[in-house]
Amino acid sequence: MRLSTIDARDVRGQRSYWLMQQQPYQYTKGRIAVERARMTSDNVVLGVIFSIFFLLTFGYFIYSYFDEVVKRLGSVTFLGGAIGFVVALILGCIFLASSLGAGMFLTRMMRQQMLGNSLEVQYSAYAWLRDWSNEVAADLEMPQVEIFITQNPVINAYAFGFARPYAIVLHSGSIRYLTEDELKVIVVHEMAHIKYKHTDASVYLMPFLIAPIINMAGNWIAGFWCRRTEFTADRLALAYIGDAALVKNALIKVHVGPDVAKDMNDVARQWLQYKAERPMNRFAQTFSDHPYLVRRLSQVDYWDAAFHAAQAQPIQTTSAVPAQSAPDGEATSQSSTVSTQTPKPPVPPRKRNNQQESSKDDDASEA
Numbered sequence: 001m002r003l004s005t006i007d008a009r010d011v012r013g014q015r016s017y018w019l020m021q022q023q024p025y026q027y028t029k030g031r032i033a034v035e036r037a038r039m040t041s042d043n044v045v046l047g048v049i050f051s052i053f054f055l056l057t058f059g060y061f062i063y064s065y066f067d068e069v070v071k072r073l074g075s076v077t078f079l080g081g082a083i084g085f086v087v088a089l090i091l092g093c094i095f096l097a098s099s100l101g102a103g104m105f106l107t108r109m110m111r112q113q114m115l116g117n118s119l120e121v122q123y124s125a126y127a128w129l130r131d132w133s134n135e136v137a138a139d140l141e142m143p144q145v146e147i148f149i150t151q152n153p154v155i156n157a158y159a160f161g162f163a164r165p166y167a168i169v170l171h172s173g174s175i176r177y178l179t180e181d182e183l184k185v186i187v188v189h190e191m192a193h194i195k196y197k198h199t200d201a202s203v204y205l206m207p208f209l210i211a212p213i214i215n216m217a218g219n220w221i222a223g224f225w226c227r228r229t230e231f232t233a234d235r236l237a238l239a240y241i242g243d244a245a246l247v248k249n250a251l252i253k254v255h256v257g258p259d260v261a262k263d264m265n266d267v268a269r270q271w272l273q274y275k276a277e278r279p280m281n282r283f284a285q286t287f288s289d290h291p292y293l294v295r296r297l298s299q300v301d302y303w304d305a306a307f308h309a310a311q312a313q314p315i316q317t318t319s320a321v322p323a324q325s326a327p328d329g330e331a332t333s334q335s336s337t338v339s340t341q342t343p344k345p346p347v348p349p350r351k352r353n354n355q356q357e358s359s360k361d362d363d364a365s366e367a
Contacts, residue, residue, distance in 0.1 A: 030139030030240065034195065036307065037236035045225050046201055052221060053208040057096060060214075061088040096207050103206025104162070111160045114169055118148035126175065126183075133168075133187055136240070142166075142195045147187065149175055155254050159190040161199030177258040182250040185237050192233035201225075226289035231299050244304035248297050255293040269294055 027035075065084040122130045130147055137144050145159075145166045152171035155178065160167045168190045174183065193199050208218040238247050252261045272294040275281055285292055291299075 028139055030136070031141060033236060033239035034140055036239045037192065037232060038196070039228070039232050039235070042196070042225065042228050042232055045228060049205075049221055049225050053205075053214070053218060054092075056214050056217070057208070057211070058089060058092040061091045061095070064088075095211075099207030099211060100204065103203055103210065106210075107160075107162055107203050107206070111163065111167070114150060114160075115148055115167060118150040118169055121147040121149055121170075124149060129183060129187065132184065133191070136188060136191065140191065140195055140240075142191065145191060145194065155257065157186050157190050159193045159199055161194035161197075162203045166194050178250065178253060181241075181243075181246055182253065185241055185247050185250040186254070188237040188240050189233045192236035193229065195236070196229070196232060198229045198233075220287060223286060223289050227285075227291045230290055230296070234296055234300060235303050238300055238303055239307065244300055247300050251293065251296050251300070269297060273298065 062085060065088050120130075121127060126149070133147055134144050143164065143166055145168055148167060148169045149172055150169055153173045153176075154171055155173045156171045157174055158169055160169070168187060170183070170186070174186060178186065205218075205222055209215055209222060211218065234247065234251070237250075238244060241247060249261065252264045256264065272292075276285070276292045276294050281292075285295075
């Protein structure tokens with residue numbers, strides 16, 4: 001396996017990319033896929049959401065205290081305000097701790113309830129899926145995942161990654177209507193939620209989603225992060241499976257069902273894309289925890305093109321797209337070391353023209 005075509009933009013971090021350049025053959029297919037699919041901005045969005053929730057929670061207690069004091073005394077002294085602020089912080093911490101405990105309890109109860117009514121896949125005709133998932137988990141450097149099947153005709157799946165053993169539950173509709181390769185896409189997608197700690201973060205968000213005062217706003221705000229996690233999980237499935245058409249077929253069946261999945265042609269996608277871009281539909285999507293199907297398909301196409309651009313050799317000239325030129329002094333040394341060294345990552349398709357222009361300028365200056 002050639003590991004010399006990793007794009008710095010896909011690796012998501014200069015240090016990680018530098019390490020891969022220095023020791024390229026220590027990185028397996030799974031680790032490369034994980035680094036390519038990783039999106040650090042997901043954590044930034046999650047941090048912003050937690051900050052908003054903390055401000056809303058503590059702000060409520062602080063406002064309630066001062067409002068009550070003003071009603072009774074008419075004014076607030078500096079000492080009284082300081083004491084009230086500390087009391088409000090303590091009450092806010094107690095509220096968050098109790099809500100988090102309740103969220104953990106509910107998550108465990110839900111997990112046990114779902115697994116109690118499910119069949120572990122190793123005892124079914126799909127035992128191969130457990131063996132395959134164990135190999136993938138080892139390749140992705142994560143704990144093994146148990147796979148269960150529950151009775152539900154809807155094509156869907158979900159992951160429990162807060163408490164071990166980690167588990168993925170497949171609906172019986174997924175087993176019935178998806179091919180073996182499409183099942184693999186769904187399993188890797190759910191494993192991504194566990195690998196990137198999305199399932200853990202969901203538990204810590206639980207206090208803000210069940211609080212009686214801020215739950216409506218909390219679910220709306222958390223949706224911005226949830227939709228990003230779905231894109232990240234799709235990206236890992238694409239990076240690991242390596243077949244964009246297969247990933248898109250699986251997503252189409254999950255969203256519209258197997259009966260009409262074959263009717264999702266380019267014309268239908270363009271129409272849905274047009275409708276999804278309308279202002280009202282864009283606003284309506286903010287109330288969902290999953291992106292629209294056309295957005296997920298567009299993201300798969302975009303990242304598939306980006307991955308292929310990263311894998312393209314800069315010195316190739318037989319492709320339909322003109323290869324990037326290199327200075328004459330570098331051409332010989334690069335061709336002699338391409339099998340052992342990591343070449344400079346190519347620029348994604350959107351900026352290819354700029355790169356070509358800069359390359360020409362370099363040639364002119366060297367000449």
